[in-house]
Structures are given as C-alpha cells and as structure tokens.
Amino acid sequence: MTSGGATDTSNDARRWWTLGFSLLAVTVTVIDNTVLTVSIPQIMRDLDTNVAGVQWIFTGYALTFAALLVIGGRLGDIYGPRRIVILGSALFGLGSLLASVSTSMPQMLLGEAVIEGFGAALLAPNTLSVLSHRFSDGRERALAFAAWASVIGAAAVVGPLLGGYLTTYHSWRWSFRINVVIAPVVIVGLLLAGGRETERGTRQPLDVRGALLIASGMFLLVFGLTQGNSYGWFHPVGAFTVGGSRVWPESLLISPVPFAFLFGGVLLACFVFAELARERGGLHPLFELSQFRHRTFRYANISTFFLSFAQLSLSVCIALYLQQSRHLSPMENGLWVMPSGAALLAGAPVGGLLSRRIGPTNTLRLGSLVNLVGLLGLTFFLPGGYSYPYLFPWFVVYGVGGGFVSSQMNRILLHDIAPEHTGAAGGVHTTARQAATALGVAMAGAIFAAVAHTRGLGAALRPAMLTGVVSVIVSSLVMWKLPQIERDTATSDEDPADLYLLVEPVNARLDA
Numbered sequence: 001m002t003s004g005g006a007t008d009t010s011n012d013a014r015r016w017w018t019l020g021f022s023l024l025a026v027t028v029t030v031i032d033n034t035v036l037t038v039s040i041p042q043i044m045r046d047l048d049t050n051v052a053g054v055q056w057i058f059t060g061y062a063l064t065f066a067a068l069l070v071i072g073g074r075l076g077d078i079y080g081p082r083r084i085v086i087l088g089s090a091l092f093g094l095g096s097l098l099a100s101v102s103t104s105m106p107q108m109l110l111g112e113a114v115i116e117g118f119g120a121a122l123l124a125p126n127t128l129s130v131l132s133h134r135f136s137d138g139r140e141r142a143l144a145f146a147a148w149a150s151v152i153g154a155a156a157v158v159g160p161l162l163g164g165y166l167t168t169y170h171s172w173r174w175s176f177r178i179n180v181v182i183a184p185v186v187i188v189g190l191l192l193a194g195g196r197e198t199e200r201g202t203r204q205p206l207d208v209r210g211a212l213l214i215a216s217g218m219f220l221l222v223f224g225l226t227q228g229n230s231y232g233w234f235h236p237v238g239a240f241t242v243g244g245s246r247v248w249p250e251s252l253l254i255s256p257v258p259f260a261f262l263f264g265g266v267l268l269a270c271f272v273f274a275e276l277a278r279e280r281g282g283l284h285p286l287f288e289l290s291q292f293r294h295r296t297f298r299y300a301n302i303s304t305f306f307l308s309f310a311q312l313s314l315s316v317c318i319a320l321y322l323q324q325s326r327h328l329s330p331m332e333n334g335l336w337v338m339p340s341g342a343a344l345l346a347g348a349p350v351g352g353l354l355s356r357r358i359g360p361t362n363t364l365r366l367g368s369l370v371n372l373v374g375l376l377g378l379t380f381f382l383p384g385g386y387s388y389p390y391l392f393p394w395f396v397v398y399g400v401g402g403g404f405v406s407s408q409m410n411r412i413l414l415h416d417i418a419p420e421h422t423g424a425a426g427g428v429h430t431t432a433r434q435a436a437t438a439l440g441v442a443m444a445g446a447i448f449a450a451v452a453h454t455r456g457l458g459a460a461l462r463p464a465m466l467t468g469v470v471s472v473i474v475s476s477l478v479m480w481k482l483p484q485i486e487r488d489t490a491t492s493d494e495d496p497a498d499l500y501l502l503v504e505p506v507n508a509r510l511d512a
Contacts, residue, residue, distance in 0.1 A: 014193040018130065021189030025089055026127040028179045029120045032061075035163035037315045038330040039172035040335075041323045046172070049105050055445045056105070058316065060113025062437045063219060065121050071211045081126035086187050088122030091115055093183025100176035112176075115407030130190075160341065206512045207278065207285050213271035220264030224257045294416035300409060300483045301432045306475035307368070307405065310375070310468030311313075313440035317448045317464045318382070325461075330503035339392055340374075340399035347403020360408045360485040367404025369477040374398025375469055383461040415485055427439040443467055 036043075036057065044054050076084045095115030102108040166174040231240055231248070232255035240248035240256050247255045278285035292298045315337070322328045322336060347367075355363040377394030413429055444464045452460035 006025050017189060017193035021186050021193065022085070022127050022130050024182055024189075025085055025123055025186045028092060028182050029123050031115065031159045031162065032120070032175075034181065035159045035166075035175045035321045037170070038160050038163045038323075038333040039175060040166045040174050040316060040319050042167050042330065047102070047105050047108060050449075053105050053317075055441055056109055057112055058437070058441045060109050061117045061120075062441070063223065064114055064117025065124075068118060068121035068215060069125060071124075071215065072121040074207070074211075075122065079254030081130045082190055084122050084126045085130055086190050086388060088119045088124075088126070089183045089186045089190075089421025092123060093119075093180050093187075094375055095119055096176040096179035096183070100173045100180060115180075126364070158341075160334035160337050161331075161335075164329070164331035167330035169331070207275075207283075210271060210275055210278070210285055212493060213267050213274060217264050217271055220267065222262045224260035224264060227260075228257045231257055233257055291417055295481070295483050296412050296415045296485070297417060299478055300413040301429055301473045303364075303368075303478045303482075304409060304413075305432045305436040306471045306478065307371075308436035309440035309471040311402075311437070311440070313377075313437070313444035314465060314468045316441055316509075317461060320448065321383070321461045336388065336391070337395065339395040340402070343396045343399025344403040344406065347400040350400075351404035351407030354404070355408055361479075361482050362409055362484075363404055364408045364482070365476070365479045366411060367401045367406075367408070368472065368479055369401070370404060372469070372472045372476060374401055375465070375472055379462060379465040379469055383459070383465070412482060418454040440471070446465035464474030 040054050043057070044050065047053075071251055072084065072088070092115075094109045095118070098111030099108050099113060102111060145503075163172070163175055166172065231238055234255060234257070236248070236250040236252055236255040239246045239250045272289060275285040275289050279288050279290060292301075318337065322333045323330065328336065351363050351367060354366075358366070374394050374397030378391065378398060381390050381394060444467050447467060448460045450460075450466040451463055
C-alpha cells in the first residue's frame with residue numbers, strides 16, 4: 001500500500017526507529033525556547049545584560065527562523081526531508097554547544113539566534129514529512145502522527161519545568177547541553193534507520209533569487225520591529241554598532257530603523273513580483289503565492305500571526321514578574337505555569353473530538369474565545385498579587401483554549417493546498433508565526449521595561465499582557481472570516497483523519 005508517493009515500508013522494522021529519532025529531533029526545537037523562558041533572570045545576571053539584551057535571545061532566534069523557514073521547507077521538497085532534518089540537527093547541536101559555553105551576549109546570540117535558528121528552520125518544516133515517507137499504512141501512519149503530536153504537547157509542558165530544575169539546581173547552560181547530546185543521536189539514528197527516500201521525479205532547482213529576497217527582506221523587517229526601542233523609531237537614541245564599530249552613529253538625523261522597514265518592504269515586494277512571474281512562467285517558484293487565493297490558507301495565516309504575537313511574549317514577561325517581583329525560583333516558576341501546558345496537551349484531543357460535532361472552523365473559534373477568557377483572567381489576577389489558587393483555573397482555561405485551536409489550525413490551513421506544495425506552505429505559516437513572536441516579544445518587553453522603570457514590576461505586567469489580549473481579540477475576529485470546513489465523520493481504523501486533528505505541525509504532507 002502506498003499513499004501520496006510514499007513507498008511501501010510496512011515490512012521494514014526500522015521505520016519505528018525512524019519514528020523515535022524523528023520525535024527526538026522535533027522535541028529539541030519545541031523545548032528550546034520554553035526551557036529558556038524561566039531562565040531569563042539568571043541569564044541576565046550571568047551575562048551582565050538587561051531586558052532589552054535578553055530579548056535578542058528570542059527575537060534573534062525568531063528572526064533567523066522566520067527568514068529561512070520557507071527555504072527550509074522548499075529544500076525538503078527538493079532534496080528529501082530526511083537529508084534536511086539531518087543537516088538541521090547538526091547545525092542545531094553546533095549552535096547549542098556555542099551557546100552553552102558563551103560568556104557574552106554576542107557569543108550567545110551567534111549560537112542561539114543564528115546557528116540554532118538556521119538549524120531549526122531546516123528541522124521544523126521537514127520532521128513530520130520523514131514520517132509521511134516511512135509510514136505508508138493508514139493505521140500505522142495515524143499512530144506515528146499521534147505520537148508526534150503527543151510529543152509536541154508533552155515537550156511544551158516539560159520545557160518550563162526542565163528549565164526551572166536545571167537553572168535552580170545546576171545551570172541554565174544545561175538547557176543547551178541537552179541539545180548537544182541529542183543532536184548526534186538523531187543524526188546517527190536517522191542515517192542508520194532512515195531508509196531510502198522516495199524519488200520525487202525531476203528535481204527542480206532551488207529558486208535562489210527568491211530565497212535571497214525573502215531571507216534578506218524578512219531579516220530587515222524583523223530587525224526594524226525588534227530594534228525600534230533600542231535605536232529609535234525615527235530619531236536616533238543610540239549608535240548602531242557591529243563588532244564594536246559604529247555603523248550608524250546617533251548624530252545622524254534618522255535612525256536605521258525606518259531604512260530597515262523601507263528596504264525590507266522593497267525586498268519583500270520584489271519577492272512577491274518575482275515569484276508571481278516565475279509562477280506564470282511555470283518555473284517552480286519558492287512558493288506559489290497564488291495559494292493565498294484560498295480563504296482557508298489566507299485567514300489561517302493572519303489568525304496565527306495575531307495568536308503567536310501574544311504567546312511567547314507573555315511567557316517572557318510572566319517569568320520576569322514571577323522571579324523578580326514575587327521572588328519565585330525558576331523551578332517554582334515552571335510549576336506555576338505548568339497547568340497551561342498540561343491543559344493544552346489535554347485540550348488538543350478534546351478539540352479533535354469536538355470538531356466532529358460542530359466542525360473544525362467552529363472548534364477553532366470556540367478555542368480562541370476560551371483562550372481569550374483565560375488570558376483576561378490572568379491579566380486581572382496575576383498582576384494584582386493574588387495567590388496561586390486564584391490563578392490556577394485561569395492557567396487551565398488559557399491552555400484548554402490553546403489546545404482547541406492547535407488541534408484544528410493546521411487542518412484548516414492546508415485544507416485547500418495540494419500535497420506537493422505543503423512543504424513551502426508550512427514554511428510560510430511558520431514564518432508568520434515567528435515574525436509575530438519577534439514583534440510580540442519586542443513590544444511586550446518594551447512596555448514591561450518602560451513601566452517597570454517608573455512604576456515597578458507589579459504595575460508593568462498588566463499593560464504588557466493587555467497587548468496580548470488585544471492580539472487574541474483580533475485573531476478571534478479574523479477567524480469569523482474562515483469558511484466552514486466539512487466535519488470529519490470517518491470511523492475506519494485505516495483512516496488517520498481523527499489523529500490528524502491532534503496535530504498542529506509546522507509542516508505536514510497530508511497525503512490523500
């Protein structure tokens with residue numbers, strides 16, 4: 001039995017080893033940021049930096065990730081996902097090694113933001129595709145995808161706890177050293193057990209011009225979004241230096257930020273026109289922008305952008321508040337926020353079952369509203385100094401809503417996308433998510449730092465969280481523009497559709 005171009009691997013026992021090593025690979029990318037959120041105050045002390053400096057750990061990673069994701073997905077489409085996952089794992093391990101021994105912010109940023117971000121951009125869009133190639137039987141493929149989804153959810157729960165434990169009892173550096181150990185295991189495992197990848201017919205060359213345009217355009221755009229407070233949104237407030245040399249002195253009339261926006265916008269506009277021209281000429285563009293004509297793909301990307309704006313930025317601000325204002329240890333911080341991750345993990349399969357009654361679109365809308373209610377509760381109770389019993393239910397509600405959303409977003413996103421285009425489509429989707437993450441961390445962090453400087457940490461958290469509230473409201477409104485997707489009533493064990501509902505992967509080949 002074959003499906004969607006996958007080879008028949010039903011008698012190859014190595015496919016289960018492939019599953020295990022692929023799960024290890026995706027685990028490190030999920031844990032990486034969640035494990036660091038509770039370590040921020042300690043990193044600030046050890047590397048002698050401030051909130052603006054530590055923001056670069058997250059925004060720089062998101063910047064590299066966003067700039068290269070579409071390229072990573074397309075490389076998997078061209079050369080095969082297993083090869084790209086192996087290359088991504090090697091880069092991720094190398095970046096983690098450098099970050100784990102860093103003694104300064106530039107060294108940390110090179111390892112975490114640049115090299116790790118590059119590796120993650122190769123890993124994220126292609127990990128699930130490896131499983132799509134190795135599991136051709138419907139029932140086994142469903143089991144593999146369900147295991148993938150469960151690991152994603154479990155990693156989100158374990159990340160803050162693991163980071164809290166390592167930071168409290170050992171060192172935040174072990175958050176990176178774990179990756180250094182896991183990466184070689186993944187590489188060797190996939191080389192030995194990965195099997196031979198399916199041939200994809202004529203191999204089309206990578207659209208190098210498109211890749212350079214989108215990478216440089218996204219870099220400049222995210223740079224402008226994240227560095228407006230540091231260098232001035234229009235008038236310079238500080239000199240822009242590279243390697244100790246002043247590239248843009250503060251004596252100039254205009255800061256570098258408007259120019260970053262201008263040239264970034266021009267490059268992205270050139271990317272759009274170039275890709276449309278290649279598509280009209282049948283020259284295999286990096287991504288077929290005509291896919292945005294589908295309402296499902298268009299509005300799912302917009303909604304994801306606004307949801308992602310709130311998520312990591314709130315985690316960073318909450319960690320700063322809990323450890324510096326309420327004086328919790330990193331371990332206690334992890335325990336406080338754990339219910340939201342556990343509830344997200346539990347809410348995903350419930351959302352999958354619910355979608356069979358009210359449909360995927362209505363489940364997505366309901367999840368967004370539940371998520372908003374939980375966030376509003378946290379915005380009121382957490383900065384007010386209330387004890388944990390008052391906070392616990394709101395963490396749970398916030399997580400359950402996120403689980404409903406995550407169970408349906410990918411299905412709606414790729415509903416009208418042809419299987420041969422899902423690699424690049426997944427890259428576009430995650431690019432939107434990472435750009436929103438960078439912007440969210442920059443804006444919420446800037447508000448938090450500015451208010452904390454004048455009114456204290458307790459007063460700073462609520463306005464920072466309100467940026468997330470507004471973003472989730474906008475996302476909820478966008479979801480009402482989504483068309484209704486047909487309910488899934490499949491009951492056959494051979495049909496993995498039910499277990500697809502558990503997954504919100506960065507990229508999936510939903511083979512017919």
